[in-house]
Amino acid sequence: MIKKIILTNFILFSFFISGNIEIYSEIIVNKPDDTIIEKLRKSVHIDHLHRLYNGDIQFVVSASDMKIINSLEIDYDIIIEDLESFYLSRLTDNYTREFGLGSMGGYYTFDEIVNNLDLVFSECSDIISQKVSIGQTYEGREIWAIKFSDNPNIDEDEAEVLYTGLHHSREPMSYMNLFYYMYWLCDNYGIDDLATKIINNRELWFIPAINPDGLVYNQTIAPGGGGMQRKNMRETCSSTPTGVDLNRNYDFMWALDDQGSSGDGCNETYRGSSAFSEPETRAVRDFTNEHDFPIAFNYHSYSNLMIYPYGFDYENTVPEEDLQTFIDYGQDMVQFNGYALGTGTDLLYPVNGEACDWMYGEHQIFAYTPEIGSQQDGFWPATDRIVPLAEDNLYPNQFIAIHAGANIKSELITNASDSYLQGNSYPLSISLNNVGLSESQSTTYLSIQSDQLNIEIDDIVISSIDGRSSIDFGVVGDFTIPITFPSGGEITIDLIVQNDQEFTSNSSLTFLVGEPSVIISDSFNTNDYLDWVFAGDSDWRISNEFFNSPSSSISSGAIENNQQSSLILNVDMPSAGSLEFFYKVSSEYSPSGENFYDGLTFFVDGQEFGKFQPESDGSSPWNVFSSDLSIGSHELMWTYSKDGGGGSTDCSNSGCYDAAFIDDLKIFAYLDSNLLIGDLNQDLSLNILDVVVLVNYVLGIDSPSNDDFILSDINGDNALNVIDIVNLVNLILS
Numbered sequence: 033m034i035k036k037i038i039l040t041n042f043i044l045f046s047f048f049i050s051g052n053i054e055i056y057s058e059i060i061v062n063k064p065d066d067t068i069i070e071k072l073r074k075s076v077h078i079d080h081l082h083r084l085y086n087g088d089i090q091f092v093v094s095a096s097d098m099k100i101i102n103s104l105e106i107d108y109d110i111i112i113e114d115l116e117s118f119y120l121s122r123l124t125d126n127y128t129r130e131f132g133l134g135s136m137g138g139y140y141t142f143d144e145i146v147n148n149l150d151l152v153f154s155e156c157s158d159i160i161s162q163k164v165s166i167g168q169t170y171e172g173r174e175i176w177a178i179k180f181s182d183n184p185n186i187d188e189d190e191a192e193v194l195y196t197g198l199h200h201s202r203e204p205m206s207y208m209n210l211f212y213y214m215y216w217l218c219d220n221y222g223i224d225d226l227a228t229k230i231i232n233n234r235e236l237w238f239i240p241a242i243n244p245d246g247l248v249y250n251q252t253i254a255p256g257g258g259g260m261q262r263k264n265m266r267e268t269c270s271s272t273p274t275g276v277d278l279n280r281n282y283d284f285m286w287a288l289d290d291q292g293s294s295g296d297g298c299n300e301t302y303r304g305s306s307a308f309s310e311p312e313t314r315a316v317r318d319f320t321n322e323h324d325f326p327i328a329f330n331y332h333s334y335s336n337l338m339i340y341p342y343g344f345d346y347e348n349t350v351p352e353e354d355l356q357t358f359i360d361y362g363q364d365m366v367q368f369n370g371y372a373l374g375t376g377t378d379l380l381y382p383v384n385g386e387a388c389d390w391m392y393g394e395h396q397i398f399a400y401t402p403e404i405g406s407q408q409d410g411f412w413p414a415t416d417r418i419v420p421l422a423e424d425n426l427y428p429n430q431f432i433a434i435h436a437g438a439n440i441k442s443e444l445i446t447n448a449s450d451s452y453l454q455g456n457s458y459p460l461s462i463s464l465n466n467v468g469l470s471e472s473q474s475t476t477y478l479s480i481q482s483d484q485l486n487i488e489i490d491d492i493v494i495s496s497i498d499g500r501s502s503i504d505f506g507v508v509g510d511f512t513i514p515i516t517f518p519s520g521g522e523i524t525i526d527l528i529v530q531n532d533q534e535f536t537s538n539s540s541l542t543f544l545v546g547e548p549s550v551i552i553s554d555s556f557n558t559n560d561y562l563d564w565v566f567a568g569d570s571d572w573r574i575s576n577e578f579f580n581s582p583s584s585s586i587s588s589g590a591i592e593n594n595q596q597s598s599l600i601l602n603v604d605m606p607s608a609g610s611l612e613f614f615y616k617v618s619s620e621y622s623p624s625g626e627n628f629y630d631g632l633t634f635f636v637d638g639q640e641f642g643k644f645q646p647e648s649d650g651s652s653p654w655n656v657f658s659s660d661l662s663i664g665s666h667e668l669m670w671t672y673s674k675d676g677g678g679g680s681t682d683c684s685n686s687g688c689y690d691a692a693f694i695d696d697l698k699i700f701a702y703l704d705s706n707l708l709i710g711d712l713n714q715d716l717s718l719n720i721l722d723v724v725v726l727v728n729y730v731l732g733i734d735s736p737s738n739d740d741f742i743l744s745d746i747n748g749d750n751a752l753n754v755i756d757i758v759n760l761v762n763l764i765l766s
Contacts, residue, residue: 053253054272055095056260058112058410063087068106073291073381075100077300080335081380082407090407094273094300119258119412127415131215136257138415139204140211142173142244148211149178149240156218159231160184166239167315170266173244175315180217180236188235191437191470194328194397195429196239196316199279199387200262201246202411205404205421206331210240212422213429230433233533237323242312243278258412264312266304268297276304279332280383282317282390283307285344292344292384303385316387320395326469326499327398327432330387331425334405334413335380336371338362338428341392341399343376344384350392357500358398360467365431369424371402398469402428438534439468440476440497444527444541446511451547452523455515455739460489460541462505462527466497474533480509482525487511515739516709519546520609520702548610548700552603562697565600600669609661609701635669636661661699710760712743718764726757 061068063086072078076097082090092115093101101108112118123137132148134140140148149163161184165174181190195213197206217236220227230236241247243264250259263275277300280286280293286307287293293303308314340358342348348355362373376383383389391399404421405413413421443465446458460480466472478492489509497503511525522544529536554562634641636659710718712725726744728734729752736744736752744752746759 054260056092056115057095057098057110058090058092058115059098059101059108059110060084060088060090061106061108064089064106071104072101072106075104077294078381079300080407082335092411096272096298097300115410116254116258116260119410120254120256122414123257123412124415129419131212134208136204136251136255137412138418139208139257139412141251142241142247145207145211145241145244146176149176152211152214152218153178156221158184159221160218166319167311169243169245169312170264170310171245171248173248175239175242175244175312177237177239177319178214180214180231180238181234182232189473190233190235191468192235192237192323192325193433193436194237194239194320194323194325195331196242196329196387197331198241198243198247199330200277200332201243201250201264202260202262203331203333203404204247204257204411205333205409205413205418207240208418209331209404209422209425209429210238212419213426214238216426226430229535230430233535234433234436236433237325239316239319242316246275260411262300263302264310266310268302271298273298273300275302276310277301278310278312279330279387280304280385281308281310281313282385282387284385284390284393285342286385288344288384289382292382292386301383307385313387317390320391320397325391325395325397325436327436328388328391328400329429329432330391330399330401332401332403333411334407334409335403336369336406337379337401337403338366338371338373339376339379339388339401339403340373341375341389343386343389344382346377346382348375348377353500354392354396354398358400361398361431361435362400365400365428368427376401400432434535435468437468437470438466438472438497438499438531440472440529440531440534440536441465441467442478442527442529442537442539444480444525444539446541452513452543452545453547454513454517454519454545457510457512459507459510460487460525461507462492463502464494464497464505464529465502466499468499468535470499472496472531472534474531476529476531476534476536479528479530480525481528482511482523484517484521484523485511485513485525487525512738513545514742516742517545520548521545544610544702546702548702550698551606551609551701552697552699554697562601565598567598567600598669598671600667602665602667603661603699604665605661605663605699606701609699610659633671635667635671637667638669709743710746710763712740718760720764723757723760723764726752726760730754730757 061072064072069089076093078089079092084090090111120137123139125133125135125137127133127138129138132144132151134144146163153160153162159180159182161179161181163176163178166177167175169175181188195210197210198204199206217227217231221231222228245265246261246263249261249265253259253261261273261275263273263277265274266276268274268276274297277293280301280303285292287295287303292301294301296302304310308317340362342350350358359373365371366373372379376386386401388399388401391397402425404425405417409417409421441464443463445461445463449458452458462478462480464476464478472494473496476494476497478494480487480489487509492505492508494503513523517523522542524540524542527539527541529538552562641659708716708718710722710726712722715721725734729736729740729744741752744756746756746763749755
């Protein structure tokens with residue numbers, strides 16, 4: 033049994049404990065029920081719990097806590113016996129990267145943190161302040177902060193942003209990520225528009241190491257990296273682990289219960305003797321109180337998470353409007369790195385006395401805890417993972433800088449219409465939304481432009497717009513499509529937003545002119561479909577029963593691993609057109625999970641336009657895909673394939689059928705207009721009646737509209753005169 037193995041190991045572990053060095057392991061508890069989980073939570077610190085697909089739970093545990101688990105008679109498996117040694121085995125000094133290496137397998141020692149603050153200042157002193165101490169640690173080390181701005185030594189009326197790292201001293205990616213971002217700002221200022229605008233319009237404050245004492249201790253016990261001390265170095269325990277968990281020492285909901293923190297000085301989540309008992313948290317408190325931060329990041333690792341308040345209770349009491357902002361911002365920030373978004377109770381476990389809860393609860397700062405790195409990365413990711421993990425968080429770091437101040441997004445809309453026709457007028461409406469947290473500081477100018485249309489709408493000037501607010505201007509004017517504009521031609525109308533001190537986004541309205549006609553249609557009814565070519569390793573079938581498919585659909589047959597089947601159609605377009613089809617990847621027969629098959633891939637003339645897969649849960653609604661086609665011959669092709677993932681995706685083993693369905697292919701074309709230059713009465717012919725109308729225009733008896741003027745100006749000299757009458761008569765006679 034595992035317990036016997038662990039008891040033997042504790043003979044070895046006891047030596048390290050007596051030497052005041054704790055050994056940490058990673059274990060799996062096999063399929064625990066709620067009673068066992070509750071017993072674990074009350075007895076030990078379940079650090080970075082990860083729920084496995086089979087119901088097991090995996091987490092980091094100290095040797096001291098493992099002894100407690102052993103006494104509870106709970107079965108477990110040891111995955112990694114000595115995490116410090118494991119982490120050290122993945123670190124190397126034989127590596128190069130974009131910003132300076134640290135001597136702990138690529139990670140900075142505390143002295144190297146200080147030196148790099150001085151170095152980045154020396155390289156970009158025009159946009160960076162010298163480092164300043166915001167306080168001292170329990171052991172007397174300085175806690176350094178540094179500011180980035182276009183006037184770094186002046187407190188300007190600009191939105192401030194706070195970035196912190198190393199509340200927990202065994203989480204070095206928390207500060208390595210910040211140095212990567214600092215060097216990005218330094219290297220790209222004046223070169224990259226985004227970096228330049230962030231620096232010119234924000235004040236960014238960095239506190240890379242809140243817990244230097246714990247880091248120095250880790251350097252002492254593990255000079256090559258991998259040290260597992262979490263807390264600060266106050267003596268709170270006669271054995272190990274000693275210290276106060278700084279991220280349980282803030283006074284918002286401090287000591288609410290013994291589940292979100294501990295009153296035991298030997299526990300990993302020991303909260304201290306009182307709120308703000310530690311000089312490190314008092315330094316952060318005082319610094320925060322002196323500034324006006326609307327948003328902040330307090331970096332930790334690991335688990336690939338983006339955590340927002342509150343984390344002290346399962347029922348979140350954040351007001352609905354603020355909660356929605358936390359969620360909206362969070363969803364945007366994790367769109368590229370794929371981090372899970374939620375509260376601490378949603379994603380990990382309850383906490384109290386935590387920094388982000390205090391920042392929001394006390395100061396209404398939209399504070400987040402990014403947890404950098406996956407379960408495989410752990411507390412000390414491999415050396416070659418430092419830059420990729422920092423890159424994963426570059427966009428979120430930029431995002432909070434942008435949204436600390438005003439960020440004005442525009443929307444330009446017209447009435448919903450299936451088609452835009454020549455000679456018709458359509459209204460234009462404008463709205464603005466400041467999705468940032470602060471009021472705009474300077475004037476915003478709006479103008480509407482189009483290369484294809486003559487739009488006469490006055491510019492709009494806005495003195496300011498509050499943070500997280502909208503302005504709906506409604507209809508501000510209209511536009512008319514010229515009667516001679518070619519069918520199938522594209523018109524773009526742009527709304528230009530200008531504000532030198534704020535982040536803004538333009539918007540566009542793009543549409544095709546004319547009413548499209550269906551020139552090719554295929555409903556895929558049995559024995560009634562176009563001349564498709566079937567090719568590949570498996571059959572395509574037209575059947576309403578074989579796959580229990582929707583009626584009138586064409587479906588692929590069963591496809592073995594690494595096989596592919598194709599469906600090809602050659603079409604001839606008489607005019608510019610748009611292809612549109614509806615597709616569905618079978619939800620009934622497609623597997624769920626991460627290893628689902630490649631699904632459908634669509635090609636036009638050999639160019640891939642997109643892959644279509646079911647969602648991760650196997651579901652897939654009917655969807656629409658469209659592509660523009662030029663005049664002439666085209667090859668349309670769908671391919672359907674398996675990626676050979678095995679398991680539930682391997683239908684040769686499971687006996688299932690993976691299928692894809694395509695339905696209702698339509699190809700639309702914008703046919704040429706029958707409009708004729710000179711056809712002034714628009715009866716689709718040129719005759720003496722058109723001459724009469726033109727003579728009345730030339731003599732001033734009638735006034736032509738803009739479209740009538742275009743039809744009447746036969747020679748295109750932008751004037752109506754007798755020459756146009758002569759040219760029209762010649763057209764009629766010819």
